[in-house]
Amino acid sequence: MPFRCGHGFLRLSEDAQAALVEGARDSEPVRGLTHGFYKYPARFSPAFVRAAIQTFTTPGDLVLDPHVGGGTTLVEARAAGREAIGVDISTLAEFVSNVKCTVYSDQELDTLQAWSKKVAERVHIHRGAAQSNRYAELGYYKHLDHPSRWRLRKAVEQALASAISLGTPRLEAFGRCVVLRTAQWALDGRVKLPTIEEFRTFLGETAEKMVLGARELRAAVKQSGRQQLTVLRRSAAGLEGDFRLRGMRAPRLVVTSPPYPGVHVLYHRWQVDGRKETPFPFMIANALDGAGLSYYTMGDRKHPGLRTYFDNIHATMSSVAALCDSDTVIVQMVAFSDPSWQLPRYIETMEEAGLREMKLPAVRGESDGRLWRKVPSRRWYSEQRGNIPSSQEVVLFHRKQRNVRRPSEASLEESGTKAR
Numbered sequence: 001m002p003f004r005c006g007h008g009f010l011r012l013s014e015d016a017q018a019a020l021v022e023g024a025r026d027s028e029p030v031r032g033l034t035h036g037f038y039k040y041p042a043r044f045s046p047a048f049v050r051a052a053i054q055t056f057t058t059p060g061d062l063v064l065d066p067h068v069g070g071g072t073t074l075v076e077a078r079a080a081g082r083e084a085i086g087v088d089i090s091t092l093a094e095f096v097s098n099v100k101c102t103v104y105s106d107q108e109l110d111t112l113q114a115w116s117k118k119v120a121e122r123v124h125i126h127r128g129a130a131q132s133n134r135y136a137e138l139g140y141y142k143h144l145d146h147p148s149r150w151r152l153r154k155a156v157e158q159a160l161a162s163a164i165s166l167g168t169p170r171l172e173a174f175g176r177c178v179v180l181r182t183a184q185w186a187l188d189g190r191v192k193l194p195t196i197e198e199f200r201t202f203l204g205e206t207a208e209k210m211v212l213g214a215r216e217l218r219a220a221v222k223q224s225g226r227q228q229l230t231v232l233r234r235s236a237a238g239l240e241g242d243f244r245l246r247g248m249r250a251p252r253l254v255v256t257s258p259p260y261p262g263v264h265v266l267y268h269r270w271q272v273d274g275r276k277e278t279p280f281p282f283m284i285a286n287a288l289d290g291a292g293l294s295y296y297t298m299g300d301r302k303h304p305g306l307r308t309y310f311d312n313i314h315a316t317m318s319s320v321a322a323l324c325d326s327d328t329v330i331v332q333m334v335a336f337s338d339p340s341w342q343l344p345r346y347i348e349t350m351e352e353a354g355l356r357e358m359k360l361p362a363v364r365g366e367s368d369g370r371l372w373r374k375v376p377s378r379r380w381y382s383e384q385r386g387n388i389p390s391s392q393e394v395v396l397f398h399r400k401q402r403n404v405r406r407p408s409e410a411s412l413e414e415s416g417t418k419a420r
Ligand SMILES: C[S@@+](CC[C@H](N)C(=O)[O-])C[C@H]1O[C@@H](n2cnc3c(N)ncnc32)[C@H](O)[C@@H]1O
Pocket: 040, 041, 042, 043, 044, 066, 067, 068, 069, 070, 071, 072, 073, 087, 088, 089, 090, 093, 234, 235, 236, 237, 256, 257, 258, 259, 267, 295, 296, 297, 298, 312, 316
């Protein structure tokens, strides 16, 4: 193991610390494996997760991400031959994580490759398109009827029909994800919308690139050995009582990025025509939504002292603590709208949840022993486009406090669950 713990410090080998610092500060465009399948807001740099997995786990170990979002942790864990569990309350996160982690067979990949060369032809503005009545009635086409957008909406529907015609749930999910990524590029936050010809080109190229990504994942899994992977759509709060995790061993590593205090990222909507929000991505993923912004961000940032936020993060992190043992390392990437009071409050909340902070000795350029990174150009807010100039993310390391115990099998059985 390239690390030891003691006196509130994580002592890493020089190489391991350098890899973590470099990974945390990585600002290269995300590429490789299936990471490009969807641009999940506020996603991890894969290099950071890879470094954490290499430093704190060995093959076959269990990695947990209780706020898994677009599944960066799961993809890296899967490629590295680690068992992984990802949890998120969002059906969109569940969809994206599942597609990104599916190991398609060679035969399936050949089918998808053939489809990728033809899918663009299915988009034709003078041909008809079927709208999903169920989703239309539920309002998932909101803001897409405008004269400047109906063509793109039609193109999406035609591409989706082609994805559905792939004929199996696994292939259809891949096809839907291709359409999801293409529609995100075409609609979300665009000032100038692409032409149908540009949409077709992007669609075909994206499909081909995604097949290559899926092949890369398959090759990596073949080399590292396939381990179990689980995606749970639920809140991380109360996770220790979930019957699907009965008998689960303690994870060696928890790596996660929860919603950020005071920073509202729009995880569940796209913005069209300026700031008009649409739930369209859920329709493409064939996933129902039905929740508002504060559900995904753990509370309204206007609540005094962010009380709801801190109550929620206390609940999810208490459950994380309940699943860990004293050897588990918990690594988080968190951003703050105002670190001066939110960071101490966050650390306090972790302590109340049973997690004790560990610092890194001598991170170059940092006086507080924490690993900070400047956030590259990102859109944080729904209300406020552009960057918050001072926004920074920090990497926090924790371990479980000794006096907090894992639920024993007996107590799990008492609460109605049994060993797996
Ligand atoms: C910053 S994002 C995670 C991004 C992820 N690291 C990635 O690379 O894509 C935070 C996620 O937390 C999820 N979330 C919010 N409340 C949650 C809860 N109570 N339990 C589990 N997930 C939650 C949101 O839906 C969102 O997907």
